[in-house]
Amino acid sequence: MTNYQRKINPGFRPDNTPIDNDRIEIGPTPLAFAEWQDAGIECPDVPAMRQYRWEKLTRAIVERGLGGLLMYDPLNVRYATDTTNMQLWCAHNPCRACLLLADGHMVIWEYGALPYMSQFNPLVKEVRGGGSFFYFATGSRTEEKAAAFAGVVDELLREHCGDNRRLAVDKIQIAGLQALEKQGIVVCDGEEVTERTRAVKGSEEIKAMRCAMYSCEQSIKAMREAALPGKTENDVWAELHKENIRRGGEWIETRILSSGPRTNPWFQECGPRVIRNNELLAFDTDLVGCYGMCADISRTWFIGDGEPSDEQRRLHRIAHDHITENTQLLRPGLSFEELCNMGHQLPAEFVAQRYGSKYHGVGLCDEWPSIKYPVDWHERGYNGVLEPGMMLCVEVYIGAVGGADGIKLEDQVLITETGVENLTSCPFDEKLM
Numbered sequence: 188m189t190n191y192q193r194k195i196n197p198g199f200r201p202d203n204t205p206i207d208n209d210r211i212e213i214g215p216t217p218l219a220f221a222e223w224q225d226a227g228i229e230c231p232d233v234p235a236m237r238q239y240r241w242e243k244l245t246r247a248i249v250e251r252g253l254g255g256l257l258m259y260d261p262l263n264v265r266y267a268t269d270t271t272n273m274q275l276w277c278a279h280n281p282c283r284a285c286l287l288l289a290d291g292h293m294v295i296w297e298y299g300a301l302p303y304m305s306q307f308n309p310l311v312k313e314v315r316g317g318g319s320f321f322y323f324a325t326g327s328r329t330e331e332k333a334a335a336f337a338g339v340v341d342e343l344l345r346e347h348c349g350d351n352r353r354l355a356v357d358k359i360q361i362a363g364l365q366a367l368e369k370q371g372i373v374v375c376d377g378e379e380v381t382e383r384t385r386a387v388k389g390s391e392e393i394k395a396m397r398c399a400m401y402s403c404e405q406s407i408k409a410m411r412e413a414a415l416p417g418k419t420e421n422d423v424w425a426e427l428h429k430e431n432i433r434r435g436g437e438w439i440e441t442r443i444l445s446s447g448p449r450t451n452p453w454f455q456e457c458g459p460r461v462i463r464n465n466e467l468l469a470f471d472t473d474l475v476g477c478y479g480m481c482a483d484i485s486r487t488w489f490i491g492d493g494e495p496s497d498e499q500r501r502l503h504r505i506a507h508d509h510i511t512e513n514t515q516l517l518r519p520g521l522s523f524e525e526l527c528n529m530g531h532q533l534p535a536e537f538v539a540q541r542y543g544s545k546y547h548g549v550g551l552c553d554e555w556p557s558i559k560y561p562v563d564w565h566e567r568g569y570n571g572v573l574e575p576g577m578m579l580c581v582e583v584y585i586g587a588v589g590g591a592d593g594i595k596l597e598d599q600v601l602i603t604e605t606g607v608e609n610l611t612s613c614p615f616d617e618k619l620m
Contacts, residue, residue: 212307213271215435215477219402222434228401229394231478236391237269241310245291247384254344254351255288256377259358262551263381264295265479270305272298275438281360282319286340288347296336315339320362329362337366344372355380382555386548387576393601395478396550396578397610399436400599403474403482404613406430414490416464420444420457427472436476440552444470446490451586451593452540465491467499469595473553481552483580484611485597489618499592503619505534506585506594513545514581514600517607523558523571533583538562540593542584549578549599577602578610594619 215223215230223230244267248256258264261274264285277283277298284296295311296318297304305311319325320333344354354367357377367374388396410426424444431439444457447466462468469487476482487503489495495503512531521529526546533541541560548554558579559568578601586593598611 210307211303212269213435213437215398215402216433219398219434219477222405223398223401226401228397230398231391231394233269233391233395233478236389236395236478237308237310239389239391240266240269241287241291241293243384243389244287244381245289247380248287248289248355251355251375251380252351253289253353253355253375253380254348255286256355256380257340257357257359258285258287258377258381259283259356260381262479263357263377266381266385266551267293268295268305268311269308269479270295270311271437271479272301272304280319280323281321281358282324284318286343288343289351290347292343292347294343321360330366333360333362333366334369336363337370337372340367341370341372357381385550386555387574388550388578388601389576392480392550393576396480396482396601399476399478399480400482400484400610402434402436403431403472403476403484404611405434406436406474407472407484407486407613410470411488414462414468414488416462416491418462420446420449420460420462420468423462423468424457424470427470427474431474431476434477436474437479438475440473440475440481441471443473444468448591450487450595451590452588453542453584453586453593453595462490465489465493467495467592467594469593471595471597475552479551481549483549483553483597483599484613485582485595486613486615487594487596487619488616495618499594500619502585502592502594503596503616505537506583506596507615507620509533509583509585510581510596510598514598514607514609517573517579517581517600517602519573519575519602519604521573523556523569523573524564526558526573527564527568528561533560533585536587537585539588540584540586542582544582546579546581549580553580573602575602575604 259281261277267285282298286294294313296315300316302314320329325332353373355375355377409430413426414423442456445455446462446468449455450469471485474482509531544557546558582597601608
């Protein structure tokens, strides 16, 4: 089968195996598979990726002497089970939970107790209902429902872990926490378990991330074509959403895109402002793409038929130098404190409006660690060490207080056995370079 035939026939993957377009799990589309094929990008072995994550989480539970790990965070549930169900809705209506026990037995509490939502993954051994006790769902019966849920968790712990009463929990509502404690369960910090486990990626996760990054960059190309004077910020941002979904991506965590005077200060989200001729547009994708992997890229573009000012070029040059130099120094074994103090330093005029992190981890979303600037180390910094398989975003915002413009840049990189690999190929604006 030729590449052209594959593109017009949505029934095949690049390896000529058929795509089940009626599958339950969401995933890449024929468009994404065709683009990866043409770019020579290898797709991940998804069952192997699931097995790797299950084994790694189970090992983390055993190493910490826990009986199990209870997860409500939709991203942790995704990591453990590779299942999705209304991710954003469930993030603020916590109805899905996953319990992974020290013997590897995994149970999911699904919205509506729907068994078919996870039947594609044989690592999920049980599907139950009754994991909800947020007020909208249970009202005046919240404590009753929480107690019933805690009773089931207690039974599962006793069945699979004997006398071990230590249960790590990532996020749970107050009624659920109190109900677990009433059962005599010792509740431990689950976020430490999941964040540290997710930080180092396996080989199939790295393949999945390469796919997600490439699809994100194709979506950025479409956004660049739409970024014209006379369009609104929302018009441009909508292209990123559309193209992400077309390729089997999932959602976007923020809507941080701004133009002209709205580029300074940073963190203004896109709105109805009309982009004018000869001004800047800056964005941060925060995009959850194919395979649920986060592609987190920032660029700043000059929009118009004129030329950037000397000041705009100066700001962009400083930002580019910052992420370039700070990427080149990355390697395994460096501590977070060393990284805080090494590399390109922000000029004094930009420190007040510095970005919140100099580096941060990335996987299914922004993840541990968050490595700070020197001025923030005493108050908010914490230590750790880079390991092969970690993925980081190298990030900067350059904008002076009261300045006319701001520049946002960010690359996503992989820590290798010997140094660093930049996973980002999205070009910088030539006019600003």
